[in-house]
Amino acid sequence: MIIWILIILIGGFFVSRMIPVKGITNITVQEAKNKRKDKHVQFIDVRTPGEFNGYNSKPFKNIPLSNLPAKLNTLDINKEIVVICQSGMRSAKASKILKKHGFNKAYNVKGGMSAWR
Incomplete structure (x- = not known):
């Protein structure tokens, strides 16, 4: 019985990591690259x-x-923030932190620097 509970908990943990964070806007690498010329956008790398x-x-x-x-x-x-990391996991966490602190225009780059190259 304990083994089944552990399997369910571990499975739930992995499923929860795969579900996008509520309120976080994911953008593609191309969308992020298109924003590079906009002086009203901040770009942070959380690696x-x-x-x-x-x-x-x-x-x-x-x-x-x-x-x-x-x-x-x-x-x-008041400015948009584009957030990137290596794969998109840490930048999703960073975007969530930003949202909790009132940064409503935070964008997570899907695939991170791995996709950027």
């Missing part, structure tokens, strides 16, 4: 500094996910 230094793209600014809550005051709440 680690090592990942960012290994490969990055302008105009993304590196704010690691772990530092994001402390750096919210450096972002303009």
Whole structure:
């Protein structure tokens, strides 16, 4: 019985990770690239500094996910924010944090930098 409960809990965990976060707008890499010329859009990369230094793209600014809550005051709440990471998981978490703090125009790049290349 305990084994079945564990299997169900583990299965539920993985299913919950696959479901998109409510209120988060996902955009494609092409949609993100189209926004690069817009001066009213902020671009943040929430990967680690090592990942960012290994490969990055302008105009993304590196704010690691772990530092994001402390750096919210450096972002303009009235501007759109395009958020990227390596695969889209951390940027979805970052977008959720932004939404909770009143950033209503946060966009998660589906596929992250893996899809960007």
